Structure formats: C-alpha cells, structure tokens
Amino acid sequence: MRAIEVRGLHKSYGSRKVLHGLDLKIESGEIFALLGPNGAGKTTTIEILEGYRDRDSGEVQVLGEDPATAGSELRARIGIVLQSSAVYPQLSVVEILKLFAGYYTSPRDIEQVLALVGLSDRRNARVRTLSGGQKRRIDLGLALVGNPELIFMDEPTTGFDPEARHQAWDTIRGLRDLGATILLTTHYLEEAHQLSDRLAILHEGVIAAMGTPEGLLAASGAVKITYQRDGELVVMRTDEPTRVLHELTTQALADGVELEGLEVRRPSLEELFLDVVGADE
C-alpha cells in the first residue's frame, strides 16, 4: 500500500492560488523530501495531508484514509513535526514524553524515544531550560512517541548547526530503518540530497520534478565543462561530455595551449533546483 497518494490537489487562499493540480505518490518505507522556494506551497501541502487544512478539490489518501474526514484513528498512526516548536515549558523532558505517550494506544517505549532523539542525559531537565536545538529534538520525540507508521516533518532541521543536522539525519534514517515512512520539507538542498530516497520540487503549485536525487541529476543530462582561455572563463553544457572533451583537448594540444582550470562536473542539486524554479526569478 502507498503511504500517501494525492491527485489533482487544488488550494487557494482567497484569490491567491497556492496549489493547482498537485500529484504525489509516496511509497511505504521511504524518506521523501518536498523542496520548493519559499511560498511554493510546501507547508500548505503537508498541512492538508496532516488534516489541518481543507482542500478545494482533488483526491487525498493518507494511509488509505482521507485526512479531511479521518478521526483520531488516523492521527494515532501518524506523527507530526510542525514548523515551529511548541511544548509545555513547565514540564521535564520525560514528563512531556509520558504525557503525549498517554494519548496513544500503543506508544513507543519512552527510553527508546529518548535515545532516538539524543536526550537521554537531559531527561529530567525542564523544557524551558533547554536550548533551541534540544527543544526541536523534543518536537521530534513527540512525533515519534506514538510509534507512527508515517511521520511528517516540516523543516525539521531549520536553525540547526551542521553537527546537529547530521545527528538529525541519522535519527531520521534510523526511523526509516524501523519501518516508518517519512515526508519532510526542507530548503536545504544538501539535506534532500543526503537524506531522501526520492524528492520532488514544488513550483507554482505543481510538482515540477520528481525522482531519486541521482536519477534527477542523471536525467538533467547536461554536464558542465569549464576552463579559462586567454583569461576568460568559458562554460559549456553538454549531453555528450566524452566527445566534447575529446575535441576540446585535441584542439588544445594541437595549439600547444594549456586549458587553465579545466573542470568537468555534473551540476549540483542546487543548480538543478535553480534551473527548475529559476526561470522567472
């Protein structure tokens, strides 16, 4: 069974169209990253899937149910990390996890949650005394405590330093290895590249590109060849790097010149992203 299936999703706020005809299929057990520029509708999409927002039209199935009409049975099977952190500052880490665990019929073991989010040694600290990054890890812990099949994460690592971000990635991979499906939004392209099994780029209310990170890069074809000639930077893009490079180096050898700063590389995910969304920016 697919974890999420969306067809023809439309959503407007007043006269502002945010989503028009979004299609999305997310398989069970994968980490799926939803990318897009600010205001592209990432949060709107994820909040419709979480059941917070109504849609104007389209079909949406989350774990086989329609989130707009589903009740607490569906909410018991999903975990949610909202964009902003929200916890009771007066409780200790272990108290707030136990409080939320009590909302579920078969919660995950609290010790396991503490270990997964790396807060075992802060278990008795009041939430108000924690750093911003530690509070964000409680957010993640609260999303895991119900032992969900599907976890939504809206920008889970925004504001993290690089080390904390790598730790969060390990946690998220660990969750997938435990069998959970994960849908996350991010505006860190490296995060999407490192972490996701598949990703989609949301642009102007539709999915503009979708696939595995490697597949998308391979499909984008163009390899970039750069070098300097007479002090000027030359940039070439080609689908046939072998032939172009051969011609280039043959000519240079014949002329007896060195191709200064010669570089052959595939475009990064960031360049692919800018290609997809950048046409009108």
Place this chain on the structure above:
Amino acid sequence: MTGRLFLHELRAQQRLFWRTWEATFFTFLLPIIFLAIFGAIYGDADIDGTRGSTFLLGGMIGFGIAASAFGGLAITVVLRRESGLLKRIRGTPLPPWIHLGAMIGSVLIVTAISVAVQLVLAHLAFDADLPGSPWSFAIELLVGTAAFAALGLAITGFVRSAEGSSAIVNAIYLPMTFISGAWFSTEAMPTFLQAIAEILPLTHLLRLLRGSIVSGETVVDHPTNLIALAAWGVIGLVLALRAFRWEPRAT
C-alpha cells in the same frame, strides 16, 4: 478509554497549573491574600447590614472564580494557541475537547481548594458566617465557574496575540469585580454604574453566594440570579463555538 484519557489530561493540567507561578499567584493566592488584608481592615465593620468579613468572603470567592475561570483560563488558552501547542495537540489522537475539558476541570479543582481555604480563614480569623446549605453553595460555585469558563473561552477568539492577552483580559474582569461589588458596597455608586452592575454576570454570582453565606438561603431563593448567570454561560458558549481558534492568530 475516554475516562482514562480525561484523568490523564486532568492530572497533567493540575501539574502544569501549580508549576506556573503567575497562574498560581493571580488566580489562587491573590483572593486569599486580599481576604486576609481587607478582612483585617474592615472585617468588623458593617456593610449593607452585614458583617464586613462575611460580605468580603462572598466577594473574594466571586473574585477568585472570575480570576481563575475567566482570566486565568483565557490567558492560558491564548498563550497555548499562539505558541502552537493547541495545534500540536490537535495533531494527536487526544480529542481536543478533552484537553479543554481537563483545563476547566483543573480550574474547578483550584476553585474548590481556594474556596475551602477562604472559608476556614474567614471563619477562624475574622469570625465570618459560613454557607447555610453546602449543596446549594456547591451548585452556585459550579454554575459560576462554568459560566465564567465559557466566557473566558469566548474572549480568546477576540484576543489576537499572546502579548496582549493579559492586558485585555484584566481590563475586562478587574473593573467588573469593582462594579459588581466584590470589594465594597455598591450602594454609593452612581446610578449608571448600578445599571451596568445589574447586567454583569459577577453581580448575579455574588448575590447567589452572599445569599448562601449571609442569610443561609439557597439557589431556589434567587431564581433570576441563577438564570441570568446561566444565560451568560450560554452566551459565552455560543460565542466560543463561533470564535474559538486552535491555530495561532498572530503571524
């Protein structure tokens, strides 16, 4: 299942209340402190033909209910809404009404303890009279708390930010406690203030409470006050159902 969830949430709300010193001070301790201060000042005086401490006891119990069920509840709900906590709770299997119900249940527990302390303090230290019928008195406390809780939930719909919540809420209920006569006799008040007082919910609650404490009457002796108080509760409920929001309003 529902009962177990409610008790689980009620326990958490109690723990949260007693760990929040602002809430504990303003809604639990303050009525007791004022009872002690004003009891010492005019406990022996005569107010509207009643012993001062007896008059004050009814007033501070009413003030406490307005402070906790209206003021404290409204401010707590706005803070939780604006921080995103209410939204987060809606994303769990906990039915949201259980969360709100447990908050109101927690207010009832706080009110019960506060009232018990005030009765003992006023009686032992200032020789105040005690309610004639405990059952009727309990009903008055219950209806009063429910009505003010409904009004408190309703007002949250009109407060847009966490920063403004305590200012707006205090500006509404503090003047009401003076006009309704929680602190002193309203007989010397200008007629237009007396006319306003006739409408305010706290005036009706105070008449019920003082009827019990001063003259040993029951709710049956004050049907119009009971109906007026309940009507305020219904108005609050209708407004709350229309205006209540789970998601942050300030962006």
